[in-house]
Amino acid sequence: MEGKEGEALVFKGRGKYRSEEKKDKISAYLYISPFFIIFAIIGLYPALFSLYLAFQKWNGLGEMTYVGLQNFTIVLQDPIFWKSVYNTIVMGLMGTAPQIIIGIILAFLLNQAFLKLKNTFRAMIFMPYITSMVAVALVFGVFFSNNETSLANYILNLFGMDSVAWKTDEWGVKIAISFMVFWRWIGYNTIIYLAGLQSIPKELYEAAKIDGANIMQQFRYITIPLLKPFILLTVFFSTVGALQLFTEPTVFLGGSAFSRTEAMTVVMYLYRDAFNLQSFGTGSATAIILLVIIIIFSALNTFLTSGIGKRRRGYKS
Template sequence: MKLRIPASWAPYILVSPFLILFAVFGLFPLVFSAWLAFQSWEPTSGIDSMRFVGLDNFVFALTDGWFWKALRNTLWLAFASGVPQHLVALPLAVFLHRSFGRWRGLFSGAYFLPYITSTVAIAMLFGSLFSTDYGMVNQALEALFGMEHINWMRSPDAVKPAVAIIVFWRYVGFNVVLYLAALQTIPNDLYQAAKLDGANAWQQFWRITLPGLKPMILFGVTLSLIGGLQLFEEPFILTNGKGGADQQAMTVAMYLYREAFDFSDFGGASALAWIMFGVIALLTWLTNKAFADRRVQA
């Protein structure tokens, strides 16, 4: 006797692999982390050693000076690396779009390459460039400005700018590709009509290009904000997981990692993760409000 499956079940059967994988590797860790934020637990002691502590993990995180220092570092790096990305990517995308025609895909691919390059390879490359004695950065600064060599990774004043430069270099090409895609959706007829009306290149950019790119700018800025507040790989590899001189490059993600795996406080780490979720959600909402259309409706 053959087992017949009702046809109405087919869609659910087809999507069930994704739902199962999402439940196991996505939903369960999320729910477990939320529950763990209210527990005191060291994994080495076993699952039975969990102890409910209420809001103690959140109180400890919010009164911990190291958390606030890591948050300040994270916000600084997010701003210092994120804002220049868009200030450079937007005009560069406009230039590529107008100047290279069908060849713009080749150039945008070259700018996009750092985004898909291994973080370890990038860290090794820039570790060599920022080398104290033989790095090209120090050599160039000495030749051009007569500056003494800077120990980038061991100087409290230099380690954060070094990390910000690397993050900027890696992600600016990603934003160029975003803006190039958005530029192709703006009708060329608008520019032709503007030329007939006597609009110059700057007026066309300000009145046509920028408003047309507004949804993509919001999307790109939101991605940069979220990525900047979750920054982990670049500073972790460059500083060997220690945060650099005076912990100036220690981000919240790095502090969270150390809280869990160096200090075995998984409850505190989970509380930190949910606090950062709230910070990211708040700043994302403020970003959306800043980009909201403020025109008064008739």
Template sequence: MNSISKKATIFKRKKYRSEEKKDMISGYLYIAPFFIIFTLIGLYPALFSIFLAFQKWNGLSPMTFNGLANFQTVLTDPLFWKSVYNTIIMGILGTAPQLVVGLVLAYLLNMAFLKFKSFFRVTIFMPYLTSMVAVALIFSVLFSNHESSLANFVLTNFFGLDPIAWKASEWGTKIAISIMVFWRWVGYNTIIYLAGIQSIPNDLYEAATVDGANKFQQLFYITIPMLKPFIILTVFTSTVGAMQLFSEPTVFLGRDAFTRDEAMTIVMYLYRDAFRLQSFGTASATAIILLVIITVFAVFNLKLTQGFGRKKRGGADE
């Protein structure tokens, strides 16, 4: 009987292990499509770009190794540093205001007395869903160089300023593109903040109201501290998006986008080298430099955002 029970136990263990292996294999098969697609579309191009950054290649002739020459070419090119300057300026003008305005809009959309909330939420989010072709048409009319354009009409009639040739002046181009970025993405950040606000317990606001706190104080001492994870998320994604600015300048300036230094961004510089000058080596080197710049800015912004409120809490704890 003992030998029979032992054999039965061994058989059960083998059967359990075989079932466990089948479950493990089926699990890997379920997630395999993602990793295959990621390898083909994401990982392989990234690794190939790193390899290509040390090669001289025009896409047709054989590759030749040239070490760090591509990085030297990019870093000594005044146009590259102009593109870095343009990217940072337009990123700040278009990104920083949308985070602040998005937070205020989300707070207002969560007010109890506000009617037609769904309508306003959909309306604010619509620019994010609008195609770039429609955006290009709208902003080409709004910021036309003509004196009768809507932007110049507002400047001359309401502020008494002279008309601006938006597509011909450096700061006019930067401001117009930054407004386009703001218009497209403020609704996206608003919806994220709104989701975060709705996750805050109402008991906190009721207790603050009983203690005499007004809406302004509730915003700064309850809403913003509780939204810290959402703020970190939007700051990170906005930083990455600002450093990869490409669509807005190209659709706003059209054919002149790659011949105008005042609107050249880092990604546009990369695209120009790769697909207009057929210099894939310098384009790949630019991509690696861009990755470093994005990492530096993202880490800086994350550290800055994570540091909010620490000093105050530390002083209170002491």
């Protein structure tokens, strides 16, 4: 009898423990549930609804009509869409590739012990990232004005080059917008690289100095290989951001942004179809195509940058 009573107490204790464990799990899920609820409302549902709209013909008010792959066919056969893809890739490369390279160099310089007023320089470099886009549009609208007296044209004239109509010329528009992208995001990448540099043990640099390595050799054989995770991160974010370019060309060109093709990006094409032409089906189809493009380019860039530092054998004095 005593054995049975002991087993009953043990079973009761286990049942109580499991009940408490279950309550803890439920409590944990309740604590994190607000995030998933908000994500489902403003993230997951619009994405799934957009996927559904890609196969429908809808103007936003009337009834939807199933059209299968017709929306994708219309988009892929539109020369303006391919022009927007070309513009997006060109301005993406011109705006993001330099900021990655120069960002590493600036972070390396800001991390040097001999540099004075480090915090001031860091704040100055990061300032463009938090600057209002309205202010950015005003400043760059004046800097890249079509007038002969604009600052950009004045600099070109100093070097004996002709003035450029920055807001109407095919390549002038692309260069101006790419410069805006570079100026706005260079500080963001620099701060990420600076955080990565500060995680590298100083003993490595001291040992390299003892072995006779100069600053360039330290940068090549220590800094770049150990910054690889941060470089991969910024390349991924820069690729996604470049392919979603929308704000800079819109604020730079103003009201004519959606009626011209010199700087129309894929997201601008999507926005034009959905909200200007009330063709939500082709707009959603464009969004799906853009997702595929982002996946392809992100995978390609990650593959190309994943080899950084693999061939590092050492340095020669």
